[in-house]
Amino acid sequence: MVNTANENEMYDAIVVGSGISGGWAAKELCENGMKTLILERGRMVKHIDDYPTMHNDPWDNKFKGSNPRDIEARYEKQARTGYVHQADSRHFFVDDVDHPYNETKRFDWIRGYHVGGRSIMWGRQSYRLSDIDFEANKKEGIAVDWPVRYKDISPWYDKVEEYISVSGEKLGLDVLPDGKFSPPMELNCVEEVLKKNMAENYKDGRLLTIGRVAHITGSKTYDGRSACQFRNRCMRGCPFGGYFSSNSSTLPAAERTGNMTLRPFSIVTEVMYDDATGKATGVKVVDQETNEKLEFKSKVVFLCASAIGSTSILMQSKSDRFPNGMGNDSGELGHNLMDHHFKAGATAKWDGDLDKYYKGRRPNGIYIPRFRNIGGVTDQKTFKRGYGYQGGAGRGDYQPQIAEAGYGAGLKKAIQEPGGWTIGLMGFGECLPYHENKMTLDYNDLDKWGLPKVNFDAEWKENEWEMRKDMIASAKDMLKNAGFKDIQTMDDPSAPGNGIHEMGTARMGRDPKTSVCNGNNQLHAVPNVYVTDGAFMTSASCVNPSLTYMAFSARAANHAAAQIKKEA
Amino acid sequence: MALVATPTVLSLLQSCKADGPVFEPVFINNSQGKALRHIVDLIIPSDQAIPGAVDVGVHKFIDSYWNEVITLENQAQLKGGFDALENRLQDATGKTFEDAEAEDYDKLLAKYLNASKEQEEVFNKSLGEYYQAYQRDKTVKVDPDAGAFSLLQNVRGMTIWGWKTSEEIGENVLAYEPIPGQQIGCLPVEEATGGKAYSL
Numbered sequence: 001m002v003n004t005a006n007e008n009e010m011y012d013a014i015v016v017g018s019g020i021s022g023g024w025a026a027k028e029l030c031e032n033g034m035k036t037l038i039l040e041r042g043r044m045v046k047h048i049d050d051y052p053t054m055h056n057d058p059w060d061n062k063f064k065g066s067n068p069r070d071i072e073a074r075y076e077k078q079a080r081t082g083y084v085h086q087a088d089s090r091h092f093f094v095d096d097v098d099h100p101y102n103e104t105k106r107f108d109w110i111r112g113y114h115v116g117g118r119s120i121m122w123g124r125q126s127y128r129l130s131d132i133d134f135e136a137n138k139k140e141g142i143a144v145d146w147p148v149r150y151k152d153i154s155p156w157y158d159k160v161e162e163y164i165s166v167s168g169e170k171l172g173l174d175v176l177p178d179g180k181f182s183p184p185m186e187l188n189c190v191e192e193v194l195k196k197n198m199a200e201n202y203k204d205g206r207l208l209t210i211g212r213v214a215h216i217t218g219s220k221t222y223d224g225r226s227a228c229q230f231r232n233r234c235m236r237g238c239p240f241g242g243y244f245s246s247n248s249s250t251l252p253a254a255e256r257t258g259n260m261t262l263r264p265f266s267i268v269t270e271v272m273y274d275d276a277t278g279k280a281t282g283v284k285v286v287d288q289e290t291n292e293k294l295e296f297k298s299k300v301v302f303l304c305a306s307a308i309g310s311t312s313i314l315m316q317s318k319s320d321r322f323p324n325g326m327g328n329d330s331g332e333l334g335h336n337l338m339d340h341h342f343k344a345g346a347t348a349k350w351d352g353d354l355d356k357y358y359k360g361r362r363p364n365g366i367y368i369p370r371f372r373n374i375g376g377v378t379d380q381k382t383f384k385r386g387y388g389y390q391g392g393a394g395r396g397d398y399q400p401q402i403a404e405a406g407y408g409a410g411l412k413k414a415i416q417e418p419g420g421w422t423i424g425l426m427g428f429g430e431c432l433p434y435h436e437n438k439m440t441l442d443y444n445d446l447d448k449w450g451l452p453k454v455n456f457d458a459e460w461k462e463n464e465w466e467m468r469k470d471m472i473a474s475a476k477d478m479l480k481n482a483g484f485k486d487i488q489t490m491d492d493p494s495a496p497g498n499g500i501h502e503m504g505t506a507r508m509g510r511d512p513k514t515s516v517c518n519g520n521n522q523l524h525a526v527p528n529v530y531v532t533d534g535a536f537m538t539s540a541s542c543v544n545p546s547l548t549y550m551a552f553s554a555r556a557a558n559h560a561a562a563q564i565k566k567e568a
Numbered sequence: 569m570a571l572v573a574t575p576t577v578l579s580l581l582q583s584c585k586a587d588g589p590v591f592e593p594v595f596i597n598n599s600q601g602k603a604l605r606h607i608v609d610l611i612i613p614s615d616q617a618i619p620g621a622v623d624v625g626v627h628k629f630i631d632s633y634w635n636e637v638i639t640l641e642n643q644a645q646l647k648g649g650f651d652a653l654e655n656r657l658q659d660a661t662g663k664t665f666e667d668a669e670a671e672d673y674d675k676l677l678a679k680y681l682n683a684s685k686e687q688e689e690v691f692n693k694s695l696g697e698y699y700q701a702y703q704r705d706k707t708v709k710v711d712p713d714a715g716a717f718s719l720l721q722n723v724r725g726m727t728i729w730g731w732k733t734s735e736e737i738g739e740n741v742l743a744y745e746p747i748p749g750q751q752i753g754c755l756p757v758e759e760a761t762g763g764k765a766y767s768l
Contacts, residue, residue, distance in 0.1 A: 055746070057746070058733035058738065059733055059738055062632070063633055063636070063637050064730075064733045068636040069636065072637075185751055185753075187754075188753045191753075192753075192754070229748065230749065231747055354757075356756065356757065357754075357760040357761060358753055358755065359750065359751065360745075361766075362751050362753075402724070406681045407610055407611040409615070411611065412613065412615075412618070415728055416742060417763060417764065417765055418764075418766075
């Protein structure tokens with residue numbers, strides 16, 4: 001099914017990108033009987049076969065994970081995360097020398113170009129948006145209203161969760177709707193201390209739960225995947241298929257239908273437009289390896305190339321009808337760029353429970369759902385929206401032992417034992433959609449395929465700065481009340497993009513004058529083009545977005561299939 | 569999979585240490601290499617049951633890490649650190665890296681790795697001033713006490729890291745579970761690992 005793509009064939013659908021959105025779009029289209037061509041700009045990555053580091057122990061790397069200087073120098077921007085470009089995972093992230101971009105203001109564009117995209121390396125935290133999220137813009141008069149409400153997307157969340165497996169605990173909260181969960185993972189004893197203390201100390205409804213995470217737990221079976229083995233080496237690709245990725249799940253499902261064709265090394269440069277019909281006719285491609293130029297035709301086009309990637313393709317798709325980029329009648333294309341701001345919170349030590357430990361490397365942490373600005377005593381004067389905390393407790397800090405033992409036989413003994421307990425709470429906050437936070441294309445600075453480089457111009461603003469103060473203060477307060485010691489606050493605003501949740505650059509809305517897509521993820525102006533990656537997000541919520549991209553992709557794909565069948 | 573550290577293997581390793589192959593470092597010079605080997609051996613010594621830092625090649629790991637991984641600026645500062653350490657060595661024992669023995673380095677480690685909190689603050693303050701001055705003038709020299717302290721702290725951190733993440737220690741000494749297969753949130757240390765830390 002790879003590389004047999006035919007320029008003369010009329011496909012039902014072309015899906016641009018094979019990551020978390022593209023995989024779902026392709027699966028649903030193929031299962032609806034649509035002949036579907038997936039175009040992926042990067043190389044092939046086969047499940048299991050192409051996970052070269054999946055079994056590596058630290059000693060299997062010459063420098064235990066660090067990179068030699070010459071390699072490190074090629075990951076200047078990816079390295080801003082501090083972790084993604086290390087020896088065990090760097091092959092899933094772009095080489096910044098080969099894939100440059102520009103910054104009016106710093107923006108961390110962290111990504112990988114290969115089949116499966118970031119579904120291989122994602123954080124796997126899976127939360128639903130709620131009507132508190134979908135209604136917020138309208139209530140507050142910010143940006144534009146979502147053209148969708150929770151009831152519209154809820155069945156699609158159900159479908160996605162049941163297919164990928166999301167492990168988690170039901171809570172019955174309005175702000176964080178429950179889903180179709182596999183059994184939750186366990187808290188450790190120090191996390192239980194904080195949970196218990198929070199329940200006793202706070203009357204504003206806040207609580208602590210285990211993270212909701214896209215792993216297989218329990219006894220239900222999933223095609224070609226098996227249960228999580230608690231190795232916590234997810235970012236390298238999982239030989240067990242213990243967590244969800246396109247490679248382990250949706251792409252094999254699409255392939256099994258016989259309707260899927262997948263062409264790697266295919267950089268889509270534009271969506272072709274027919275003025276007579278007012279519809280897209282297919283896409284133009286440049287082959288990443290050979291620079292050969294190709295055209296593929298289809299009845300519908302799904303842009304799932306990531307917010308920045310899909311937006312770039314639309315901007316490059318110029319015609320007499322769309323001189324400023326396809327679907328850009330509103331002028332909003334590329335604007336309203338959002339991410340989550342994070343790395344604000346606190347860490348601390350816990351003196352007790354030195355006779356307690358845990359088993360298994362849990363690929364998950366704790367979660368404290370949003371407890372600000374959801375009515376009554378939770379409402380804040382200094383900022384809008386809210387944040388959730390992620391983090392966890394563990395043993396490993398042997399600094400005090402070193403200080404005591406110094407060196408020699410005593411030190412040798414001490415470092416063979418579990419260290420003291422530490423805990424961390426890190427807020428993930430909602431970023432508002434600001435028109436002036438944007439990406440543009442620089443036609444005076446082209447990449448090696450002759451395509452304009454992306455330029456970023458975005459920043460945190462007052463609402464985010466004010467929210468961060470509360471993220472830090474509340475973390476400190478909760479740890480202090482629970483009796484934790486040596487509390488250290490954390491505040492590293494880094495820059496937009498560092499959360500690797502870039503979104504909003506082709507937003508949904510009800511009015512074509514102020515938005516790019518409609519509530520079905522179709523371009524208002526070109527209804528056979530769907531945008532189902534982070535670009536469509538009208539607001540950011542404070543929860544990790546991938547589950548939402550999957551649900552909207554599945555919904556849009558079924559919408560498109562129904563349209564095609566109707567027109568046939 | 570590493571060989572299991574039997575007493576026979578260990579005694580072989582130990583006998584190698586005294587008069588075995590000379591360590592030929594790639595980043596630091598040979599006499600600095602002698603010093604590094606003595607120092608990592610003192611930080612995590614060998615014993616009958618469990619290999620020490622030299623046994624698992626930590627001195628070679630540190631030298632190659634300095635050679636290929638750290639920045640050129642940090643490389644320059646490290647060389648300055650070795651100069652400072654040799655200065656302190658001569659001051660304390662009258663010897664150079666070339667002829668100093670384990671007991672000579674033990675004096676330095678006692679001073680810099682077992683320093684009191686107050687003493688550490690003095691060293692750290694001096695280091696802070698040095699780094700500030702270094703930003704303006706790359707030729708500025710670090711105070712020998714602070715330089716020796718900084719180098720030994722650095723080597724201790726690298727030694728612990730290198731030792732714990734070596735194959736021999738990671739697989740056979742610490743609790744090694746490449747595929748745990750299950751997750752339990754809370755259980756007694758004894759039941760979990762028999763008192764050992766996990767290696768992964």
